Each structure stands twice: as C-alpha cells, then as structure tokens.
Amino acid sequence: MRILQILLAVFIAFGFTMSSVQAEETKVKADNKKLEVPNSVLDISKDNTYPNPSQDVPYLQPSELSQELIDSSNVKIENPKLIKILNESNISPSPVAIGYRATIYLGQWPLSYESTETSVNWEYQKINTNYTDNRGGKVPQQLHYRQEAQKSVKGGLTSKVEAADDVKEMMMLKAMDKTKLPLSFQTIVGAGTKKDQVYNIPVKKLGYLYAYSPAVSEKGKITYGEVYLVLKGKEMKIVVKNVTSQGIGAWIPVQDHVSFIFAASDRPR
Template sequence: MKKVLISLVLLLLVGYSIAVSVEAKIPGGVKDISKENTYPNPTQDLPYLQPSELAQQLVESANVPIENPDLIRLLNESSVSGSPVAVGYRATVFLGHWALNYESGRTAANWEYEKINTNVTDNRGGERQIQNFYRQEAQKRVTGGLTAKIPEAEHVKKMMLLKAMKKTNLPLSFDTIVGAGTKQDHVYNIPPKKMGYLYAYAPAINEKGKVTYGEVYLVLRGNKQKIIVKNVTSQGIGAWIPIQDHVSFRFSISDRPR
C-alpha cells in the first residue's frame, strides 16, 4: 500500500512538472515581432538591485524578508555613523509603511489576451488559391495591471514583474505597443470561393501570488543598527502583464462574411 501511494505521488509530481513546462513553452502560432515592429518599445530594465554593505546588514536583520527594490534603494542611500561617541545612543526611526515582498504562487500565459488586428481577404469570386498575411492596420497599445486596488500598487507591480520575468524568461511589460504597418512574412492560403480571416492577439502573463506589508523601523542602539517590521499583513493579488513584441495568430476560413 505504501509503495502504491509513493508511486501515485511521483506520478502527480511528474504531471505537475510537465504541466509547468508546457505552460512556459511558446506555441507555434506566437511570433516574435521585435524586428518587424514599427514602434520601438523600450526594453524593461528592472535588474535586482544589489544592496550596499549596510543595506544588506539591515535587510538580513529584519524579521520579515525585504525584496522591495525601492526600499532597498532607500537603505542604500542611508548612512549611519560608527563613531565611538555613539555608545549608549538609542533611537527608533519610522521609515514608513511598505510593501515588503511578493511571493509568486501561479504564473500562466494567455496567448490571446487582447485582439489587436484582423486581416480579411475575400476570395469568393476567385478561381485559384490566394494568400493572406499579417499587416497591422492601426497602432495598438496593450496595457496590463493589477486585478485589484491595493496599497503601494507601483511597488507591488515592480516586484511582480521581476518575479514573472524570472519565471518565464519572457520580455514582459505592463505597457506595450504594436505599431501600424508591422508585418509578418508567414503566408496563409485561402482556397477559391472562400474568405480568410487572420486574427492577431497580444499575449500576456497572468501572475498571482501574495504581497506582504509592514511598518518599517530603523532601530539604533549604540553602534548597532537593525530593521524591525511591525503590524505585518499579507494580501493576495493578481496581475496581467503583456508579453512585449509578441503576437499570437489564429487563421480561419469562411464561406461568408463574419
């Protein structure tokens, strides 16, 4: 009985790992248009901020994990004197209420997040096969965002973006544009007496997890410094994050206009 249970658990784990890898794989119908896009989207550059020596010591001293790059930047810009005259000195400095960290729970792709274009080719009066191809008719802006209103929304978005980019290894941005006139070379054939519809969609990542908040205090005791976090709370949150410079295509043939 124990061997059967172990086998079932292993099968479930294998199935889970397969599901995750399939989810992360880009389907054949999704094309990278970074070279063809007539609108040059700025590259999202959100590197993990390296804390200074002092900031690292403070982060490690905290009773709650701190990942917020803006809070780490604030600590990087801080300095505390190590003068011997500080012996016996006591102070507590309130640094504010912060979104401290984000824990990713689920990351999934929606390859047809938002329709951005339709190319229609009518061959109902034709006697031979003709071709349809993608051409972006009008500039299209695609935006994502958080699924609920929460405190420190911009800080949370940064942390969610960092986690989602690391998990998917995809170029993600909460705001991306596909320029008018953007083309793709792939050809879609339309037989005689038919109409061809080529739909283009902007894909996006759905990120879900938990954000932790707290009141951050810098505590000074003589030559020693540490961070104490009080009134810690957690809240579930989700976000849609478009995949930059990628388009998902779906082609269909019809006897009549749609």
C-alpha cells in the same frame, strides 16, 4: 525624501555620518528552462513600427550594509525602492555613539511579493484582423499579417492596493523570472507592422487572420509592514511591525509578441 532628511538629522546629531554610495545593479541569472511558446506566436520586436522601450527591470544588489540590515529584519524584504534607499546610506559609528539608542520610523512599505500562480493567455486581447475574399478565385491566395491601426494594450492590477507602483514592479520581476518573457504593463503595436508569414486561402473561401496580444496572469501575495531602523550603540537592525498580507493578481502584457489564428470560411464572419 522626508525619510532621508530625518535620518540625516538624527545621525549628525549623534555623531553618525550619512553618505551616498552608488547602488550596484545586477540581473538574476536566467534559468535554462524557458516557457514553451506556441508556434502561432511570433516575435515582432524587429518589425514593430512603434519602438517600445525596453522593460529590462534591474535587480538591485544590496550593498554590504543593506544586506546586514535586510538579514536582521524579522520579515523578508524584497522591495527594490526600499533596498535602493538602504544602498544610498552609509552609517559609520562614532565613539560618542556608545550607549546611544534610537528608533527611526522609515514608513509603511510593501516588503515582498510571493508568487503562487503564473500563466499565459496567448489571446489576451485582439489587436487586428486581416481579410481576403477568394470565393471567386481560381487559385489559392496568400494572406499576410499587416497591422491596420496602432494598438495599445494595457495590463494592471486586479484590485486596488497601497503603493501600487512598488507592487507592480515586484510582480513583474517575479513573472519575468518565471516565464523568461519580455513583459510590460503597456505595449504598443504600431500601424503598418507586418510579418512575412504566409497563410494560404483555398479557392471559394474567405480568409481571416486574427492577431492577439498575449499577457501573463500573475497571482500571489503581497506583504506590508511598518519599517523601523533601530540603533543601539554601535549595533543597528531593521524591525518590521504590524505585518499584513493581501492576495493580489495582475495582467502583464507580453511585449512585442503577437499570437495569430487563421480561419478559412465559406461565409463572411
């Protein structure tokens, strides 16, 4: 907000006007290739007794002005929040701007995230165990998944970084694009959630059905920089100074998906 107030004062003082324009939002077209999901992993989105909010993070389409400014930058810019600020600004040159020069500091930003490794741990966190004793039975018994208690599964960054929320958003966007999975830094499985999938327990056996919440391991590099808006006459551009990079990782749970492992045993586990 402070940045926008500074910009507004400067532009008015030198014959510029700033107006708000509606940012266009679009999603990157999904690739036909999808991550192969094991048969042991089931989608519970229609069965989950806890309605998780959708995490379809929109890709911001830069406005014409924003795209010109981004293209003028000496460093790649992908941060949706910075693009949103640029999208909300419309700068119109005025005749009195001839010969005018100004450099406006927009702050230090995480500018872009480069993904170097994306993998999925289908057994990231155990969330439930179902059990049936058929040691005294004469016929096989059936075991079904039923969530005994509500379970919240949280992910997060593997180290502390500046502007962590911006970094998490960029990392999740890249991970969603690469895996085509519904991701969220928190997902909840409600008590009483169940599936009709049948697991047969032989006679004289104990049956155990373990349920796990999967998560994506995302690793890469985040680039930071000090962003300046440089105005020179009727020309304008973005200049990034003091650029630094930092390695970063994150665990991002797969929303509304459960991985199952069934085991039949002679003895209690």
